[in-house]
Amino acid sequence: MKEQLILLIELQRIDSEQRSIENKKDLLPRELERLHAELQQYESAVDDTRKMLEELVQRHNEREQDLVRGIEKLKKTKSRLFEVKTNKEYQALLTELDVINEKNDVIESEIIVMLDSIDRARDDLSKKEGEYRLIRSDLESKIKKVQDEMDSIDSLLTIVTEKQLNVKMKINSAFLKRYDLIKQKRNGRAVVPVWKEVCGGCHMNIPPQMYNQLQRSEELILCPNCNRIMYWENRGNGES
Numbered sequence: 001m002k003e004q005l006i007l008l009i010e011l012q013r014i015d016s017e018q019r020s021i022e023n024k025k026d027l028l029p030r031e032l033e034r035l036h037a038e039l040q041q042y043e044s045a046v047d048d049t050r051k052m053l054e055e056l057v058q059r060h061n062e063r064e065q066d067l068v069r070g071i072e073k074l075k076k077t078k079s080r081l082f083e084v085k086t087n088k089e090y091q092a093l094l095t096e097l098d099v100i101n102e103k104n105d106v107i108e109s110e111i112i113v114m115l116d117s118i119d120r121a122r123d124d125l126s127k128k129e130g131e132y133r134l135i136r137s138d139l140e141s142k143i144k145k146v147q148d149e150m151d152s153i154d155s156l157l158t159i160v161t162e163k164q165l166n167v168k169m170k171i172n173s174a175f176l177k178r179y180d181l182i183k184q185k186r187n188g189r190a191v192v193p194v195w196k197e198v199c200g201g202c203h204m205n206i207p208p209q210m211y212n213q214l215q216r217s218e219e220l221i222l223c224p225n226c227n228r229i230m231y232w233e234n235r236g237n238g239e240s
């Protein structure tokens with residue numbers, strides 16, 4: 001009996017291991033996806049900021065050219081002052097000069113604001129590039145780790161399944177049937193340790209006499225409350 005119980009305990013350990021590997025197999029692809037998405041997020045932040053900076057620089061260059069043209073226009077218009085013949089023409093030209101001057105002033109103030117924005121965008125870009133550099137190697141090594149785990153998980157499952165078959169072959173078929181039934185009903189846990197009269201499955205107390213029987217391991221004893229197969233786990237320190 002004792003040997004059968006030891007085999008059932010071993011089977012439970014293997015089954016739990018199998019279950020946790022299977023859970024992991026489900027979770028790993030999602031974890032990989034999450035890590036890639038996080039990396040992508042940092043990449044996009046850098047790309048977006050760089051694009052914004054490029055656009056600002058381009059707009060600034062365009063505005064600088066507008067200013068060059070404006071100054072040129074001002075020069076040409078001023079030179080016409082010496083050619084006018086009537087006072088009316090002269091006044092009209094002065095008004096025209098005012099308009100050109102005003103336009104140029106507006107462009108100049110726009111350029112100043114733009115230069116300020118360009119400075120800020122440059123700072124922002126270097127900050128985001130720094131963050132990306134820092135996080136990238138960390139995320140990449142995490143991705144590598146998850147990929148390695150995904151690559152090895154099937155062989156781990158094969159090994160566990162082999163161990164499982166091996167143990168099952170040695171277990172009495174009636175016990176095995178009972179084990180499978182309890183496992184199914186009790187969320188994968190059919191065999192539980194008991195210590196100090198407390199069932200490790202449902203945490204309820206078992207009768208003292210049953211506890212004594214359990215310590216002798218002479219028969220298969222089920223918890224009166226949760227119906228799981230119990231075994232006595234000696235956790236030492238002199239008490240039982």
Ligand SMILES: [Zn+2]
Nearest residue numbers: 199202223226
């Ligand atoms: Zn129980």
